[in-house]
Amino acid sequence: MKKIAILGSTGSIGTQTLEVVRENGDIEVLGLAAGSNISLLEEQIREFQPKLVAVWDEKKAAELKIKVQDLDVKIVTGMDGLIEVSVMEEVEILLTAVVGMIGIRPTVEAIKAGKDIALANKETLVTAGHIIMPLAKEMGVSILPVDSEHSAIFQSLQGNKMNSIHKILLTASGGPFRGKKQEDLLNIQVEDALKHPNWAMGRKITIDSSTMVNKGLEVIEAKWLFGVEVDKVQVVVQPQSVIHSMVEYEDGAIIAQLGTPDMKLPIQYALYYPKRRYLPGDRLDFWRMGKLDFEKPDMDTFYGLALAYEAGRTGGSLPTVFNAANEMAVGQFLNREIKYLEIIEIIEDCMRAHKNIENPTLDQILETEAETYARIKSRR
Numbered sequence: 001m002k003k004i005a006i007l008g009s010t011g012s013i014g015t016q017t018l019e020v021v022r023e024n025g026d027i028e029v030l031g032l033a034a035g036s037n038i039s040l041l042e043e044q045i046r047e048f049q050p051k052l053v054a055v056w057d058e059k060k061a062a063e064l065k066i067k068v069q070d071l072d073v074k075i076v077t078g079m080d081g082l083i084e085v086s087v088m089e090e091v092e093i094l095l096t097a098v099v100g101m102i103g104i105r106p107t108v109e110a111i112k113a114g115k116d117i118a119l120a121n122k123e124t125l126v127t128a129g130h131i132i133m134p135l136a137k138e139m140g141v142s143i144l145p146v147d148s149e150h151s152a153i154f155q156s157l158q159g160n161k162m163n164s165i166h167k168i169l170l171t172a173s174g175g176p177f178r179g180k181k182q183e184d185l186l187n188i189q190v191e192d193a194l195k196h197p198n199w200a201m202g203r204k205i206t207i208d209s210s211t212m213v214n215k216g217l218e219v220i221e222a223k224w225l226f227g228v229e230v231d232k233v234q235v236v237v238q239p240q241s242v243i244h245s246m247v248e249y250e251d252g253a254i255i256a257q258l259g260t261p262d263m264k265l266p267i268q269y270a271l272y273y274p275k276r277r278y279l280p281g282d283r284l285d286f287w288r289m290g291k292l293d294f295e296k297p298d299m300d301t302f303y304g305l306a307l308a309y310e311a312g313r314t315g316g317s318l319p320t321v322f323n324a325a326n327e328m329a330v331g332q333f334l335n336r337e338i339k340y341l342e343i344i345e346i347i348e349d350c351m352r353a354h355k356n357i358e359n360p361t362l363d364q365i366l367e368t369e370a371e372t373y374a375r376i377k378s379r380r
Contacts, residue, residue, distance in 0.1 A: 002271065003090050004118075005031030005050075007082060007106060008097035010040045012202045013120045013146065013263060017095055018044060020268045024277065031085035033098070038064040045073055052088060054081030056102075079105060086110040093271060095146065096121045099204055100327055101320075101369055104128050104362065111135050118270040120146035122217045123327075127320040127365050129224030143225065144270040149218055150225055151266030152244035152257035157226070158274075160249065168222055169246035169254070171238040172297065173197060175210040178239060181301050188340035190333065197239075207330045211343055212297065216308020217326075220319050223312055230312035235305065237295035242284065260284060304344045307351060317357040317368045324372040325350035332376075350375055 004021075008014045009032040021027045033054035034041045038061075045053060045068055054076045055061035061077040068075070076084050079102075086094050086106040094110040095118040096103050103121035108131065110117060117136070119125070125132055136143050145151050149170055157165075176195045177185060193210040194203060201209070208214035219233045236246075246256040259265055260282045268279055299306040304326070311322040329346040332338045338346070350372050357364055 002027045002092060003030050004093045004095060004271065005029070005033075005052075005085050005088055005091045006095045006097065007033040007054075007085065007103065008035075008099065008120075009044055010034040010037040011097055011099065012205075013095075013097035013267065015040075016263050017097070017267050017271075018048065020264055020271065021048065023280065024268075027271065030091050031088050033082050033085045035098075036060045038067065042067050045071065049073075052076065052085055054078075054085045056082070082106045083109045086115070087113040091115055093118055093144075095267075095271070096124070097146070099123075099202065101127055101323065101366070104132075104365070107132065108135065108362065111139050111141050114139060114141060116142045116144060118144045118146050118267070120267075122147065122214075122221050123323050125221045125224045126217050126323050127369075128362065129221070130315075130359065131362060133224050133227075142273075144273055145225055146263075146266050146270050147218060147221070148261070148263060148266050149245040150222060151269055153222065153226060153247055155257045155269065156245070156247040156255040160247075160255075164250045165226070165228060165232070166248045166250045166252075168226060168228060168233045169236050169248060169256075170215065170218055170222060170233050171236050171241075171243050171245050172212065172215045173209070173241045174237045174239050174295065174297075175212060177210055177301075178237065178295075181298075182341070185301070185341055186339075190336060193333075193340060203334060204327075204330055207333065207343075208326065211304045212302035213304040213308065213326050213343075213347070215297070216305045216311075217323065219305075219308055220312040230309055235297045237297050239293050239295070240289070242289065242292060258284060304347060307344070307347055311351065314356060315358075317360045317364065318351060318354060320360070320365050320368045321350050321354045321372050322347060324369040325376060328373055328376045346376055346379070349379075 029048040031052045032050045036057040052074050058077045065075045083106050094115045097120040101123045103124050107124050196206050222233045223230050241261040244257050248254045311319045325347040329343040
């Protein structure tokens with residue numbers, strides 16, 4: 001019986017992880033953590049019977065305690081609660097699917113406690129990859145990617161020496177605005193940006209996909225996961241979302257991972273690695289599909305992707321600024337406080353104003369995040 005804990009259990013990745021648990025029947029969920037959706041969290045507690053549950057919001061945690069007082073479960077709160085779930089003694093794998101930099105400290109503590117990490121929280125490596133990857137190596141733990149693209153790269157690397165990589169081909173759907181120009185995006189509303197053509201995801205990541213900032217975050221994440229420079233990560237728009245990513249080797253051979261757009265595949269692969277398990281669902285039918293299309297990304301219209309490459313090349317604390325500025329700007333857009341194109345304007349403004357720290361500590365990363373938020377709030 002594999003024993004796991006899940007941070008972000010009520011989100012898109014968290015709920016799909018629990019579907020994988022449900023379908024396989026040989027995984028025990030010892031810990032769960034969520035932000036404030038205690039109605040769904042209560043359902044999860046009653047079905048999966050975890051020993052420990054963290055709720056970020058203290059008032060919601062108090063409500064949940066009353067709702068589940070008939071069960072033998074401990075409810076904890078805040079960052080201390082997230083960390084307590086992350087380091088549970090019996091847990092073998094921590095799946096971290098929380099949104100934002102909130103995931104960094106629990107991931108660090110889990111690694112120190114010897115837990116393998118199934119990583120679906122981009123921000124952890126984007127902002128603290130220089131801390132996370134050496135620490136994981138030191139502690140002898142695995143960082144197993146759950147993002148579909150990084151999982152595809154990871155799968156395409158199996159059985160091959162890392163030093164034979166020529167480049168990584170990171171695929172992108174292009175999002176709902178593929179083919180559009182800047183002038184076409186002037187009056188984009190929240191509802192327009194939330195209509196992803198292929199994937200069902202959370203609101204924040206769906207907006208990130210529409211701006212291609214999400215792909216930029218993935219470029220920086222790939223740098224740390226696979227030990228390559230960002231310029232060895234080439235983004236390729238693949239509108240059907242059938243090729244999830246590829247690796248080109250020094251001899252010119254390209255190995256790709258293909259499949260239907262279903263996040264349960266990379267989740268299950270991470271939880272059972274290196275074994276593969278049967279996964280119910282649709283299969284690719286090449287006769288019906290007929291063709292695959294490929295395009296070069298438009299980095300003028302989707303300037304956020306160009307800014308991500310700049311942040312990744314520069315390194316230090318600049319990726320934290322890129323990430324934090326995007327987080328707050330997307331939140332403001334979702335709250336209808338700013339226009340769509342202002343998201344990237346805000347990111348660039350924060351990056352240009354920042355004095356880079358070459359090798360930031362965890363405290364400096366969090367200070368940089370706070371400074372970036374303060375700059376954006378001062379714009380109002």
